[in-house]
Amino acid sequence: MINKFRDSVDEVLADIPDGATIMIGGFGLAGQPIDLINGLLRRNLTGLTIVNNNAGNTDEGLALLVKSGAVRKVICSFPRQVDSWHFDKKYHAGEIELELVPQGNLAERIRAAGAGIGAFYTPSGYGTTLADGKETRTIEGRDYVLEYPIRADFALIKAHKADRWGNLLYRKTSRNFGPIMAMAATTTIVQVPFLAELGDLDPENIVTPGIFVDRVVQVDSTNPKEHS
């Protein structure tokens, strides 16, 4: 019997090694796998590369992971915000590496990794400092930059509902990076507030098929709007 349900956050994160590349889903609070991030913090790892849209906000989640010194490098599109003080401090101290990627290129590079694409030409970033040193090409009169996939050892994402095969439903804009990160990582770990019996999810509505998911752990939602 295939059963990707696991009993605890600590169990699903137990084999993540120092130096791993980890994708973390979420855009703002929507889709942020906060319990998995907090579990990662408890592991006291070092040398991590984190792929996320941001670099941590306020005094929680990814910001605390950055503060703890666990993170060697961040690949993201928007690190600097009014409440990104932990990243700002590490960056100015030269204690963290930043690879800044336009948000659409970030998404497409993640998608490309999951889809087996070797590299792709994109117009986003052409002529800017973020394309410095990269190959360019003019195709049918339009200028493009060559971008490579971003792969990860692990992806930590949040979904709304899962069955034991790992089929996932999301909720509203919390979907964001979840489906593409699930495809791009060797091991995808999902937290969901709701578990479903196999066969109870409408196959027409499944957004991430279970083939892209390895482990599912149930954690209650703190969002009062998120009910089954």
Add this chain to the structure above:
Amino acid sequence: MSIGHRHPEKLTRAQMAERVASDVPAGAVVNLGIGIPTQVSNYLNPEHEIILHTENGMLGMGPEAHGDDVDVDLLNAGKLPVTEAPGCSYFHHADSFAIMRGGHLDIAVLGAFQVSQKGDLANWHTGEPDAIPAVGGAMDLAVGAKDVFVIMELMTKAGASKLVPELTYPVTGLGCVTRVYTELAIFDLDRSGNVRVTETYGGVSVADLCDMTHLDLIDATE
């Protein structure tokens, strides 16, 4: 507000947003950037069924949510809680940026530090050496939308024009801006560098604007 060609009063920021809204055709798919561009939504005619795109993964975004309507799973690109408009849809980030890059988005309305006469846009980085760079979706919006409308003050506080012959700020996208709305004038741009002044505000003449911008502007106010 009447839409003529020469107006005695300067536009306020809210009026600039209102003026942009009046140029958005019914049924258009539009992405509004953070800041003044967001205010454009206040002036869109609901009967026109203009579809708002938010790059974190939604078409058909409704107004900001307040009180009991707040749902942290439903945010806009500025991470503020919003609502659903009837007919809305959700999708993942790669599809959301395919909507821009693939040429499906009709209009992006953005702020800017500078715009060049050929439509080059600078709006992501001041270029200060110790500033932490952050780009978000700015570059993707710039190259992807069929039309990029910029709302900005024409003059800096120091009295320099932000519509310039060549950018001195870091580039966001080349040749992408098609129209610039300012407190003193509206400018239509093309990639060959012809800048047409279509409306003026605050009693300035096109000759005044040529002096202010150091550009050879075309008078299209008649």
